[in-house]
Amino acid sequence: MYVAVKGGERAIANAHAWLAEERRGDPDVPELSIAQIREQQRLAVDRVMTEGSLYDPDLAALALKQARGDQVEAIFLLRAYRTTLPRFGSSLPLDTGGMCVRRRVSAIFKDVPGGQVLGPTFDYTHRLLDFALAAEGDPAPAPRADAPLAETLPGVIDVLNREGLIETEAASDNALPPPDLTREPLRFPAARAMRLQNLARGDEGFLLALGYSTQRGYGRNHPFAGEIRYGEVAVSFVPPELGFEIELGDIELTECQMVNQFAGSKNEPPQFTRGYGVSFGHGERKAMSMALVDRALRAAELGEETDSPAQDAEFVLYHSDNVEAQGFVQHLKLPHYVDFQSELNVVRGMRRAAAEAAEAALAEAAE
Amino acid sequence: MATQTDTARRQRHLAVLARAGRGLLEDAFALVQPAPRYEVVKPAETGLVMVRGRAGGTGGQFNMGEMTVTRCVVRSEQGVIGVGYIAGRDRRKAELVAVFDALLQDPSRSPQLEREVIAPAEQRRRERQAAIRARAAATRVDFFTVMRGE
Numbered sequence: 001m002y003v004a005v006k007g008g009e010r011a012i013a014n015a016h017a018w019l020a021e022e023r024r025g026d027p028d029v030p031e032l033s034i035a036q037i038r039e040q041q042r043l044a045v046d047r048v049m050t051e052g053s054l055y056d057p058d059l060a061a062l063a064l065k066q067a068r069g070d071q072v073e074a075i076f077l078l079r080a081y082r083t084t085l086p087r088f089g090s091s092l093p094l095d096t097g098g099m100c101v102r103r104r105v106s107a108i109f110k111d112v113p114g115g116q117v118l119g120p121t122f123d124y125t126h127r128l129l130d131f132a133l134a135a136e137g138d139p140a141p142a143p144r145a146d147a148p149l150a151e152t153l154p155g156v157i158d159v160l161n162r163e164g165l166i167e168t169e170a171a172s173d174n175a176l177p178p179p180d181l182t183r184e185p186l187r188f189p190a191a192r193a194m195r196l197q198n199l200a201r202g203d204e205g206f207l208l209a210l211g212y213s214t215q216r217g218y219g220r221n222h223p224f225a226g227e228i229r230y231g232e233v234a235v236s237f238v239p240p241e242l243g244f245e246i247e248l249g250d251i252e253l254t255e256c257q258m259v260n261q262f263a264g265s266k267n268e269p270p271q272f273t274r275g276y277g278v279s280f281g282h283g284e285r286k287a288m289s290m291a292l293v294d295r296a297l298r299a300a301e302l303g304e305e306t307d308s309p310a311q312d313a314e315f316v317l318y319h320s321d322n323v324e325a326q327g328f329v330q331h332l333k334l335p336h337y338v339d340f341q342s343e344l345n346v347v348r349g350m351r352r353a354a355a356e357a358a359e360a361a362l363a364e365a366a367e
Numbered sequence: 368m369a370t371q372t373d374t375a376r377r378q379r380h381l382a383v384l385a386r387a388g389r390g391l392l393e394d395a396f397a398l399v400q401p402a403p404r405y406e407v408v409k410p411a412e413t414g415l416v417m418v419r420g421r422a423g424g425t426g427g428q429f430n431m432g433e434m435t436v437t438r439c440v441v442r443s444e445q446g447v448i449g450v451g452y453i454a455g456r457d458r459r460k461a462e463l464v465a466v467f468d469a470l471l472q473d474p475s476r477s478p479q480l481e482r483e484v485i486a487p488a489e490q491r492r493r494e495r496q497a498a499i500r501a502r503a504a505a506t507r508v509d510f511f512t513v514m515r516g517e
Contacts, residue, residue: 049432050432053432054432055434055454056435082415082433086412087414088415090416090419091418091434092419094418094419100496100499102499102502103506115507115508116507116510117504117506117508118506119503143505144501144505145504146501148503148504149501150500151500157423158424158425169424169426169427170425170426171421171426178427178428178430180430181430182417192422193422194429196420197429197430235454241448241450242377244374246377246378246385246452247378247385247386248385248416248434248436248453249454250386251454255424257424274423276422276424278420
């Protein structure tokens with residue numbers, strides 16, 4: 001039960017003024033600009049865009065500055081901001097095969113057309129703190145090959161699946177638009193389109209832990225990283241004023257194609273199955289975790305047992321959203337004075353009753 | 368009635384303009400002779416477009432997340448409608464794109480604009496992408512097999 005409480009206004013205003021001072025930190029240290037955050041804390045920006053479910057690097061950088069670097073708080077700010085904007089419509093489905101690739105690796109086929117392209121990765125670094133970064137200075141320019149990469153690299157699985165041993169993902173475009181969680185609540189059983197939207201917005205830490213749990217045996221599905229790619233993808237849209245599709249620009253995207261344990265049935269020959277993950281910007285850990293959980297949530301439709309947390313759609317999808325989760329956890333900080341008073345009265349009553357009963361029993365024994 | 372080629376040309380122009388920097392468009396606009404006059408039909412407005420993806424990259428559609436988009440509609444002196452739709456929140460840039468869209472439909476202006484605005488913007492984009500692909504190609508792994516024993 002909540003009761004309006006008056007009287008905190010001045011304390012709140014002063015608290016916020018102090019917060020602004022703390023946000024700025026030592027005034028002798030130069031202030032961060034939005035551009036600095038956007039350019040130099042890019043992976044933080046990318047995560048805020050992904051889980052904030054809004055692609056706009058400048059807004060995400062602003063949110064991070066306002067939130068003092070707190071990612072979930074910044075994600076909350078971005079989600080709140082989007083509610084102030086009108087929706088112009090939906091894009092055409094992205095053609096991730098047409099990506100201008102910066103990184104593309106496959107852990108299942110060594111000789112993929114176009115090769116294994118490492119791109120700007122943390123992989124193979126030694127994870128030793130680099131104290132050179134504590135001093136200022138520009139890095140040496142990255143080497144450039146004489147022959148650039150092909151303009152597009154076709155999807156590894158689509159190219160190397162000639163035998164049809166891996167499940168194919170076919171477009172089955174019907175007239176109905178896919179469900180949209182920004183406009184309708186989660187419903188169960190949740191279709192894959194609804195699950196993928198939920199997971200794409202879902203908390204990276206939560207999905208990482210769930211994905212890891214499947215690897216450790218809670219809903220094992222034997223994954224391989226079929227392909228991970230990161231780069232720029234064009235977004236196309238049909239403006240009502242024009243009636244034909246145009247490109248709005250490019251967004252950076254990370255995509256993970258997971259190839260998983262095979263299944264077969266009376267109708268289907270044995271074949272590898274798949275899980276899919278995607279994130280705005282460069283977010284491989286998120287895309288891989290999402291792909292693992294997407295595959296785990298397909299357990300029922302693939303006729304597998306569903307006895308592990310990562311396979312439980314209601315458990316996963318109801319708890320993946322960190323804006324909702326932090327809201328319900330943190331609301332415990334709000335005044336519950338009346339609630340607690342009533343519970344105090346109940347406990348006092350129980351104690352009184354117990355004491356009276358003990359006294360009565362003692363009296364009975366003494367007689 | 369617009370022909371297929373007109374539409375294809377306009378699509379190409381709009382794709383190039385949407386990716387051009389605001390500075391490039393602003394500079395180009397200042398140089399257009401005779402100085403164009405236009406009226407704003409729909410003032411620049413920022414909103415959202417839901418980005419759709421496909422399961423597995425090629426399967427059923429799903430909603431991936433939104434992006435900010437800014438749009439503007441103008442009418443040139445000749446009464447030609449220009450439409451600008453760009454990723455992001457730059458209202459002035461959306462207006463400039465709409466203006467150039469209108470001007471590029473004017474046969475007396477389009478060859479010059481094609482030469483002085485579209486071609487350089489397209490060239491910049493090509494160079495930027497080539498630089499990305501050259502750096503990416505430098506990180507391609509050359510596998511070799513180490514012979515054992517013998």
